[in-house]
Amino acid sequence: MTDTTKEDVEALTPYKFVRDVDNGNQMLPRVDGTYYRRKDVETLVSGLLADRDHWKSEFDAAHLTGYEAAKAEMREALIAAEAERDDAMTLFHAADKKMRALAAERDAALAGAVRVKPLAWAAFGKECIRAETELGCYEIIWGFRNGQVWLDVPNIKGSNHVWHPAADLAKAAAQADYDARIRAAMKGADHD
Numbered sequence: 001m002t003d004t005t006k007e008d009v010e011a012l013t014p015y016k017f018v019r020d021v022d023n024g025n026q027m028l029p030r031v032d033g034t035y036y037r038r039k040d041v042e043t044l045v046s047g048l049l050a051d052r053d054h055w056k057s058e059f060d061a062a063h064l065t066g067y068e069a070a071k072a073e074m075r076e077a078l079i080a081a082e083a084e085r086d087d088a089m090t091l092f093h094a095a096d097k098k099m100r101a102l103a104a105e106r107d108a109a110l111a112g113a114v115r116v117k118p119l120a121w122a123a124f125g126k127e128c129i130r131a132e133t134e135l136g137c138y139e140i141i142w143g144f145r146n147g148q149v150w151l152d153v154p155n156i157k158g159s160n161h162v163w164h165p166a167a168d169l170a171k172a173a174a175q176a177d178y179d180a181r182i183r184a185a186m187k188g189a190d191h192d
Helices: 006-012 038-113 167-191
Strands: 026-029 035-037 128-133 136-144 148-155 158-164
Touching: 035 038, 038 167, 128 167, 136 167, 148 167, 158 167
Parallel strands: none
Antiparallel strands: 026 035, 128 136, 136 148, 148 158
């Protein structure tokens, strides 16, 4: 049991002790008008302080033990999670490599197996030929810059003008652009 000092008792009680004139005991007034003997109050306070110290030491021991156990458990869980992550990343990289190889095989097969329809060119005025497609209109216009031709390639924002030294080269560039767009659309359809 913890020794109780006068300061401990006075700190825990809002009342001051009074001296009992009949038998000389110090008394603590109760709310109902009766009194506690100082000796009883000191015993009660001493017991409360002992309980507090006991439960504080129990709590500290349990808290530290629980903390260390939780810390070790968390460390083991982290190591296991890191191992799982590493395994998953290894599988992901292997799958990604396999998918890239399959895509390359598919692209090679498509390049040889799929033929894109050649553009059909038609005169459009005196100095222009045009090929209508589902992507838009390819136009070759001549009469500019020392015999060069202007290839107008459709795109999302309208058109894209590219200069070429001759109409045949512009037609080949238009066909290559059209082929690339059609093949890209076919690849995109494979992923849907």
